[in-house]
Amino acid sequence: MKKLGNQTYSFDSPPTIVDCASIVGPKEAQGPLGKYFDLCIDDEFWGEKTWEKAESKIIKETVNTVIAKSGISSAQIDCCFAGDLLNQCISSSFGLRELSIPFFGVFGACSTFVESMSLAAICTESFAENTLCATSSHFCSAEKQFRFPLELGNQRPQSSQWTVTGAGSAILSKTGSGPYITMITPGKIVDMGIKDGNNMGAAMAPAFCDTLTTHFLDSGRNPSYYDAIISGDLGYVGKEIVLDIMASKGYNIKSNYNDCGILIFDKLKQDTHSGGSGCGCCASVFSGYLFKELRARKMKRILLIATGALMNSTSSQQGESIPGIAHAISIEI
Amino acid sequence: MNPLESKQTYQQYVEQKSPNSPILKNCFNAFWVGGLICTLGQIISNICKERGFDIATSGTIVSIILIGIAAFLTGLNLFNKIGKFAGAGSLIPITGFANSIVSPAMEYKSEGYVMGVGGKMFTVAGPVLVFGISASILIGIIYMIFATESITLV
Amino acid sequence: MEIDWANVFEISSLLKCFIVGGLICVIGQILIDKTKLTPARILVIFVTTGAILGGLGIYQYLVDFAGAGATVPLTGFGYNLAKGAIEGVKQSGLIGAFTGGVKAAAGGIAAAVFFGYLAALISKPKMKKQ
Numbered sequence: 001m002k003k004l005g006n007q008t009y010s011f012d013s014p015p016t017i018v019d020c021a022s023i024v025g026p027k028e029a030q031g032p033l034g035k036y037f038d039l040c041i042d043d044e045f046w047g048e049k050t051w052e053k054a055e056s057k058i059i060k061e062t063v064n065t066v067i068a069k070s071g072i073s074s075a076q077i078d079c080c081f082a083g084d085l086l087n088q089c090i091s092s093s094f095g096l097r098e099l100s101i102p103f104f105g106v107f108g109a110c111s112t113f114v115e116s117m118s119l120a121a122i123c124t125e126s127f128a129e130n131t132l133c134a135t136s137s138h139f140c141s142a143e144k145q146f147r148f149p150l151e152l153g154n155q156r157p158q159s160s161q162w163t164v165t166g167a168g169s170a171i172l173s174k175t176g177s178g179p180y181i182t183m184i185t186p187g188k189i190v191d192m193g194i195k196d197g198n199n200m201g202a203a204m205a206p207a208f209c210d211t212l213t214t215h216f217l218d219s220g221r222n223p224s225y226y227d228a229i230i231s232g233d234l235g236y237v238g239k240e241i242v243l244d245i246m247a248s249k250g251y252n253i254k255s256n257y258n259d260c261g262i263l264i265f266d267k268l269k270q271d272t273h274s275g276g277s278g279c280g281c282c283a284s285v286f287s288g289y290l291f292k293e294l295r296a297r298k299m300k301r302i303l304l305i306a307t308g309a310l311m312n313s314t315s316s317q318q319g320e321s322i323p324g325i326a327h328a329i330s331i332e333i
Numbered sequence: 334m335n336p337l338e339s340k341q342t343y344q345q346y347v348e349q350k351s352p353n354s355p356i357l358k359n360c361f362n363a364f365w366v367g368g369l370i371c372t373l374g375q376i377i378s379n380i381c382k383e384r385g386f387d388i389a390t391s392g393t394i395v396s397i398i399l400i401g402i403a404a405f406l407t408g409l410n411l412f413n414k415i416g417k418f419a420g421a422g423s424l425i426p427i428t429g430f431a432n433s434i435v436s437p438a439m440e441y442k443s444e445g446y447v448m449g450v451g452g453k454m455f456t457v458a459g460p461v462l463v464f465g466i467s468a469s470i471l472i473g474i475i476y477m478i479f480a481t482e483s484i485t486l487v
Numbered sequence: 488m489e490i491d492w493a494n495v496f497e498i499s500s501l502l503k504c505f506i507v508g509g510l511i512c513v514i515g516q517i518l519i520d521k522t523k524l525t526p527a528r529i530l531v532i533f534v535t536t537g538a539i540l541g542g543l544g545i546y547q548y549l550v551d552f553a554g555a556g557a558t559v560p561l562t563g564f565g566y567n568l569a570k571g572a573i574e575g576v577k578q579s580g581l582i583g584a585f586t587g588g589v590k591a592a593a594g595g596i597a598a599a600v601f602f603g604y605l606a607a608l609i610s611k612p613k614m615k616k617q
Binding site for chain 2: 494497500506507508509510514517519520521527533534542553556558560564567568569571572573580583584585587588589596600602603604606607609610612
């Protein structure tokens with residue numbers, strides 16, 4: 001592994017993503033990507049008593065699915081990285097407590113999936129044979145923790161995003177035939193003073209642009225190198241802002257840039273306003289859709305940049321602004 | 334233009350970039366739903382009057398019935414749909430107050446009936462009672478100090 | 488007792504009620520759309536405004552004009568609290584300032600608590616479909 005420029009690292013022997021799995025909720029199943037997911041549950045409780053339990057079950061079953069699909073048993077996995085949005089990451093720690101794999105809990109808000117993948121890739125190149133990463137989110141449990149009770153008769157602002165119910169999981173391995181994680185660019189925290197918790201896209205877009213430009217400068221690559229540059233959950237508002245900012249920096253990414261939050265829902269039919277969000281959004285879109293496209297060689301090089309809003313309900317009640325973060329991984333086959 | 338020049342320019346830029354709510358449509362829906370809820374209250378109140386109740390008692394009966402209906406609709410998972418459509422039209426009448434008490438009570442049922450339902454019931458509506466009751470006490474005291482009909486016309 | 492339904496559905500009073508009630512809600516809707524106030528804050532603003540206008544005697548005119556159109560919105564709840572407190576003072580002095588308001592609004596508050604608990608007992612929150 002060697003450092004390029006300021007904050008990009010390229011792998012000498014790039015780890016392979018052996019397999020991915022995803023489980024999503026009913027609303028996501030009705031979205032444009034519905035047919036790509038491994039399993040679509042038909043109610044948000046999934047037979048559990050609480051949404052928190054349901055979210056744990058989703059991440060647990062996603063991990064079980066990826067272990068079954070990959071043929072790599074849990075005993076062969078050296079460590080796992082997982083996270084979610086609930087306080088102290090209870091979904092992932094409760095969901096994976098019976099797995100008996102060394103466990104690192106990770107928090108990067110909606111950027112957690114790529115953050116886990118980056119850490120897992122580093123471990124896989126250095127000491128581990130196989131590593132696992134998984135993240136989840138649940139609309140109801142997130143809404144309960146961050147916003148209002150579900151039955152409250154309020155209107156959601158146009159710029160707000162819809163937390164995805166779902167989880168994604170991937171197994172990385174030292175050996176394999178790709179897709180390979182070739183580079184990572186961990187992001188810096190960027191805060192442009194946005195305070196509106198209903199406009200996360202605007203809060204995170206500057207961090208995304210910072211990581212993306214840094215990645216281009218460090219790696220010497222330009223936007224056309226990638227078949228797709230995918231951000232994790234900036235939504236429609238964030239996407240517009242990103243295109244403007246990147247244009248002002250002299251990069252034209254209009255043709256190959258898209259966003260997981262935009263891909264997962266149909267804005268007109270599903271009334272999700274600015275698009276999807278949550279740890280489960282980027283995770284399920286990558287595991288369900290992008291990974292399959294890579295494997296089928298419909299896309300050969302993608303840059304996945306997951307963005308996170310590093311805040312909680314206390315900080316926003318105290319009037320703090322929302323710091324954003326974005327982590328990039330380059331995946332090639 | 335570079336939107337990231339400074340925090341201020343970025344915030345202004347985001348302000349104009351963010352989509353606006355369809356305010357005319359929202360106001361129209363709020364108007365007729367809100368008006369309808371009030372009219373329902375008026376009809377109940379008129380019936381009470383015909384039955385010989387005084388104004389204060391009729392007002393209480395109207396409140397209790399509307400709160401009961403709102404609680405019932407919330408329990409049937411219908412009130413949030415009305416609220417999404419009508420916005421302030423269902424929030425501002427007493428039905429919104431009822432909904433803001435019932436919805437957290439239902440939401441936190443999973444944390445138990447004492448600290449969950451009982452404790453979290455007032456997370457949204459608590460401030461309404463705190464400010465409303467405090468204001469009324471202050472007004473009562475002010476009225477007592479000045480104790481003249483010239484300050485207040487009630 | 489016979490109910491005179493013509494009185495119950497007297498059109499001009501219902502129309503006044505509809506328009507005033509609707510307009511008060513429109514003010515709330517403008518606050519929702521034009522500011523970033525949360526529902527709880529908007530309810531607080533309305534109840535406090537109602538209490539102050541009630542204390543000043545201004546809200547009484549609106550109530551006389553529109554009936555439930557003025558009392559059913561939360562401003563009416565505030566008005567009711569303030570009016571109760573003032574009547575309490577008239578009857579029993581300082582102690583009335585503390586008891587009057589809640590006494591006047593007791594029915595509504597008790598109903599909300601009771602029905603709230605009841606609804607939570609029998610029903611479960613559901614996913615919003617939209």
